[in-house]
Amino acid sequence: DIQLTQSPSFLSASVGDRVTITCRASQGISSYLAWYQQKPGKAPKLLIYAASTLQSGVPSRFSGSGFGTEFTLTISSLQPEDFATYYCQHLNSYPTFGPGTNVDI
Amino acid sequence: QLQLQESGPGLVKPSETLSLTCTVSGGSVSSSSYYWGWIRQPPGKGLEYIGNIYYSGNTYYNPSLKSRVTLSVDTSNNQFSLKLSSVTAADTAVYFCARVLVGWYCSDFWGQGALVTVSS
Numbered sequence: 281d282i283q284l285t286q287s288p289s290f291l292s293a294s295v296g297d298r299v300t301i302t303c304r305a306s307q308g309i310s311s312y313l314a315w316y317q318q319k320p321g322k323a324p325k326l327l328i329y330a331a332s333t334l335q336s337g338v339p340s341r342f343s344g345s346g347f348g349t350e351f352t353l354t355i356s357s358l359q360p361e362d363f364a365t366y367y368c369q370h371l372n373s374y375p376t377f378g379p380g381t382n383v384d385i
Numbered sequence: 386q387l388q389l390q391e392s393g394p395g396l397v398k399p400s401e402t403l404s405l406t407c408t409v410s411g412g413s414v415s416s417s418s419y420y421w422g423w424i425r426q427p428p429g430k431g432l433e434y435i436g437n438i439y440y441s442g443n444t445y446y447n448p449s450l451k452s453r454v455t456l457s458v459d460t461s462n463n464q465f466s467l468k469l470s471s472v473t474a475a476d477t478a479v480y481f482c483a484r485v486l487v488g489w490y491c492s493d494f495w496g497q498g499a500l501v502t503v504s505s
Contacts, residue, residue, distance in 0.1 A: 314489075324492070329491040369432075380431050
Protein backbone atom coordinates (compact mmCIF):
# COMPACT_ATOMS: atom_id res chain seq x y z
CA ASP A 281 0.00 0.00 0.00
CA ILE A 282 1.12 3.53 -0.73
CA GLN A 283 1.58 5.66 2.38
CA LEU A 284 1.45 9.44 2.50
CA THR A 285 3.32 11.60 4.98
CA GLN A 286 2.92 15.32 5.47
CA SER A 287 5.31 17.90 6.88
CA PRO A 288 5.09 19.77 9.03
CA SER A 289 2.32 18.33 11.21
CA PHE A 290 1.76 21.74 12.76
CA LEU A 291 2.57 25.15 11.40
CA SER A 292 2.28 28.51 13.12
CA ALA A 293 1.97 31.41 10.72
CA SER A 294 0.74 34.96 10.41
CA VAL A 295 -1.58 36.70 7.99
CA GLY A 296 0.36 37.53 4.84
CA ASP A 297 2.90 34.73 5.25
CA ARG A 298 3.83 32.42 2.40
CA VAL A 299 3.11 28.89 3.57
CA THR A 300 4.33 25.61 2.08
CA ILE A 301 3.15 22.14 3.05
CA THR A 302 4.84 19.00 1.75
CA CYS A 303 3.30 15.61 1.05
CA ARG A 304 5.49 12.62 0.31
CA ALA A 305 4.34 9.28 -1.12
CA SER A 306 6.06 5.99 -0.33
CA GLN A 307 6.01 5.12 -4.04
CA GLY A 308 5.64 7.14 -7.20
CA ILE A 309 2.05 8.20 -7.85
CA SER A 310 2.52 10.35 -10.96
CA SER A 311 0.19 13.34 -10.57
CA TYR A 312 -2.53 11.46 -8.72
CA LEU A 313 -2.69 13.77 -5.71
CA ALA A 314 -5.25 16.16 -4.29
CA TRP A 315 -5.26 18.71 -1.48
CA TYR A 316 -8.17 19.50 0.83
CA GLN A 317 -8.82 22.16 3.45
CA GLN A 318 -10.88 21.33 6.52
CA LYS A 319 -12.13 23.72 9.17
CA PRO A 320 -13.42 22.54 12.57
CA GLY A 321 -16.86 20.98 12.37
CA LYS A 322 -16.97 21.19 8.59
CA ALA A 323 -16.51 18.83 5.69
CA PRO A 324 -13.24 18.96 3.78
CA LYS A 325 -13.09 21.22 0.75
CA LEU A 326 -11.26 20.23 -2.42
CA LEU A 327 -8.57 22.77 -3.28
CA ILE A 328 -6.37 21.08 -5.87
CA TYR A 329 -6.38 17.82 -7.81
CA ALA A 330 -4.06 16.26 -10.35
CA ALA A 331 -1.27 17.74 -8.22
CA SER A 332 -1.62 21.24 -9.65
CA THR A 333 -5.14 21.81 -11.02
CA LEU A 334 -7.01 24.43 -9.02
CA GLN A 335 -10.59 23.43 -8.24
CA SER A 336 -13.20 25.86 -9.52
CA GLY A 337 -13.87 28.71 -7.09
CA VAL A 338 -10.67 28.25 -5.08
CA PRO A 339 -8.63 31.46 -4.68
CA SER A 340 -5.52 31.73 -6.81
CA ARG A 341 -3.29 32.19 -3.73
CA PHE A 342 -3.46 28.40 -3.44
CA SER A 343 -1.21 26.41 -5.75
CA GLY A 344 0.06 22.87 -5.97
CA SER A 345 3.10 21.29 -7.55
CA GLY A 346 5.00 18.06 -7.68
CA PHE A 347 5.16 14.69 -9.40
CA GLY A 348 6.02 11.17 -8.40
CA THR A 349 6.75 11.10 -4.69
CA GLU A 350 7.00 14.72 -3.53
CA PHE A 351 4.27 17.33 -3.68
CA THR A 352 3.73 20.78 -2.23
CA LEU A 353 0.76 22.98 -1.44
CA THR A 354 1.61 26.67 -1.32
CA ILE A 355 -0.48 29.52 0.01
CA SER A 356 1.12 32.65 -1.37
CA SER A 357 -0.29 35.10 1.19
CA LEU A 358 -2.09 33.54 4.14
CA GLN A 359 -5.52 35.01 4.84
CA PRO A 360 -7.49 34.77 8.12
CA GLU A 361 -9.89 32.26 6.57
CA ASP A 362 -7.00 29.94 5.63
CA PHE A 363 -6.30 28.83 9.19
CA ALA A 364 -7.37 25.19 8.97
CA THR A 365 -6.11 21.63 8.60
CA TYR A 366 -4.85 20.56 5.19
CA TYR A 367 -4.84 17.00 3.90
CA CYS A 368 -3.25 15.48 0.85
CA GLN A 369 -4.91 12.49 -0.80
CA HIS A 370 -3.59 9.86 -3.16
CA LEU A 371 -6.11 9.58 -5.95
CA ASN A 372 -6.74 5.90 -6.51
CA SER A 373 -9.76 3.64 -6.75
CA TYR A 374 -9.78 3.68 -2.96
CA PRO A 375 -8.09 7.00 -2.18
CA THR A 376 -5.94 7.35 0.93
CA PHE A 377 -5.30 10.50 2.91
CA GLY A 378 -2.23 11.95 4.52
CA PRO A 379 -2.27 12.62 8.27
CA GLY A 380 -2.92 16.35 7.92
CA THR A 381 -1.16 19.65 8.60
CA ASN A 382 -2.70 22.06 11.09
CA VAL A 383 -2.08 25.69 10.11
CA ASP A 384 -2.59 27.88 13.15
CA ILE A 385 -1.97 31.43 14.17
CA GLN B 386 -27.02 23.59 -6.55
CA LEU B 387 -25.78 20.12 -5.63
CA GLN B 388 -26.44 19.04 -2.08
CA LEU B 389 -25.66 15.81 -0.26
CA GLN B 390 -27.30 14.97 3.05
CA GLU B 391 -26.44 12.06 5.33
CA SER B 392 -29.15 10.47 7.44
CA GLY B 393 -29.35 7.58 9.86
CA PRO B 394 -29.11 6.66 13.54
CA GLY B 395 -26.62 8.62 15.58
CA LEU B 396 -26.15 5.81 18.10
CA VAL B 397 -25.41 2.18 17.31
CA LYS B 398 -24.74 -0.63 19.74
CA PRO B 399 -21.53 -2.65 19.58
CA SER B 400 -21.70 -5.69 17.27
CA GLU B 401 -24.66 -4.21 15.39
CA THR B 402 -24.78 -2.75 11.89
CA LEU B 403 -24.32 0.94 11.17
CA SER B 404 -26.57 2.16 8.35
CA LEU B 405 -26.42 5.55 6.68
CA THR B 406 -28.08 6.99 3.60
CA CYS B 407 -26.95 9.93 1.50
CA THR B 408 -29.65 11.79 -0.39
CA VAL B 409 -28.49 13.73 -3.42
CA SER B 410 -30.35 16.82 -4.61
CA GLY B 411 -29.50 19.13 -7.49
CA GLY B 412 -27.73 16.29 -9.27
CA SER B 413 -28.17 12.65 -10.23
CA VAL B 414 -26.51 9.54 -8.83
CA SER B 415 -27.01 8.10 -12.32
CA SER B 416 -24.44 10.45 -13.82
CA SER B 417 -21.68 8.63 -15.66
CA SER B 418 -19.16 11.28 -14.55
CA TYR B 419 -19.11 10.48 -10.84
CA TYR B 420 -18.76 7.83 -8.22
CA TRP B 421 -20.43 8.30 -4.86
CA GLY B 422 -18.28 7.80 -1.82
CA TRP B 423 -18.12 7.52 1.95
CA ILE B 424 -15.33 8.90 4.13
CA ARG B 425 -15.15 8.90 7.92
CA GLN B 426 -13.29 10.85 10.56
CA PRO B 427 -12.99 9.69 14.18
CA PRO B 428 -13.22 12.56 16.67
CA GLY B 429 -10.02 14.59 16.63
CA LYS B 430 -8.39 12.36 14.02
CA GLY B 431 -7.76 12.26 10.30
CA LEU B 432 -9.79 11.14 7.30
CA GLU B 433 -10.33 7.53 6.28
CA TYR B 434 -11.79 6.52 2.94
CA ILE B 435 -14.43 3.81 3.24
CA GLY B 436 -15.35 3.19 -0.38
CA ASN B 437 -17.29 4.36 -3.39
CA ILE B 438 -19.99 3.13 -5.73
CA TYR B 439 -20.92 3.81 -9.34
CA TYR B 440 -24.51 4.10 -10.54
CA SER B 441 -24.13 0.68 -12.17
CA GLY B 442 -23.40 -0.83 -8.76
CA ASN B 443 -19.65 -1.26 -9.22
CA THR B 444 -17.89 -0.71 -5.93
CA TYR B 445 -14.42 -0.05 -4.53
CA TYR B 446 -13.77 -0.68 -0.84
CA ASN B 447 -10.96 0.19 1.54
CA PRO B 448 -9.26 -3.20 2.01
CA SER B 449 -9.11 -2.74 5.78
CA LEU B 450 -12.91 -2.42 5.97
CA LYS B 451 -13.95 -4.54 3.01
CA SER B 452 -15.16 -7.53 5.03
CA ARG B 453 -17.63 -5.35 6.95
CA VAL B 454 -18.77 -2.77 4.38
CA THR B 455 -21.61 -2.85 1.89
CA LEU B 456 -22.42 0.06 -0.39
CA SER B 457 -25.56 0.31 -2.47
CA VAL B 458 -27.17 2.84 -4.79
CA ASP B 459 -30.86 3.61 -5.32
CA THR B 460 -31.20 5.51 -8.57
CA SER B 461 -34.97 5.83 -8.30
CA ASN B 462 -34.68 7.79 -5.05
CA ASN B 463 -31.36 9.43 -5.93
CA GLN B 464 -29.67 7.98 -2.86
CA PHE B 465 -26.74 5.80 -1.95
CA SER B 466 -26.15 3.94 1.27
CA LEU B 467 -23.52 2.55 3.60
CA LYS B 468 -23.76 -0.48 5.87
CA LEU B 469 -20.94 -1.30 8.26
CA SER B 470 -21.38 -4.50 10.23
CA SER B 471 -20.03 -5.71 13.57
CA VAL B 472 -19.22 -2.22 14.76
CA THR B 473 -17.03 -1.42 17.74
CA ALA B 474 -16.16 1.79 19.54
CA ALA B 475 -13.38 2.27 16.99
CA ASP B 476 -16.07 2.91 14.38
CA THR B 477 -17.28 6.00 16.21
CA ALA B 478 -16.77 8.82 13.73
CA VAL B 479 -18.27 11.54 11.63
CA TYR B 480 -19.34 9.88 8.39
CA PHE B 481 -19.29 11.99 5.24
CA CYS B 482 -20.82 11.18 1.89
CA ALA B 483 -19.26 12.76 -1.17
CA ARG B 484 -19.30 12.99 -4.93
CA VAL B 485 -16.17 11.47 -6.49
CA LEU B 486 -14.89 12.49 -9.88
CA VAL B 487 -14.47 9.56 -12.28
CA GLY B 488 -10.90 9.30 -13.48
CA TRP B 489 -9.36 11.37 -10.71
CA TYR B 490 -11.15 9.96 -7.65
CA CYS B 491 -11.16 13.33 -5.91
CA SER B 492 -14.22 14.32 -3.87
CA ASP B 493 -15.51 17.67 -5.08
CA PHE B 494 -18.78 17.89 -3.15
CA TRP B 495 -19.37 16.68 0.39
CA GLY B 496 -22.26 16.28 2.75
CA GLN B 497 -22.08 18.05 6.10
CA GLY B 498 -21.31 14.80 7.92
CA ALA B 499 -23.16 12.67 10.43
CA LEU B 500 -21.74 11.71 13.82
CA VAL B 501 -22.29 8.05 14.63
CA THR B 502 -21.42 6.88 18.12
CA VAL B 503 -20.98 3.20 18.90
CA SER B 504 -21.93 2.58 22.50
CA SER B 505 -24.13 0.32 24.55
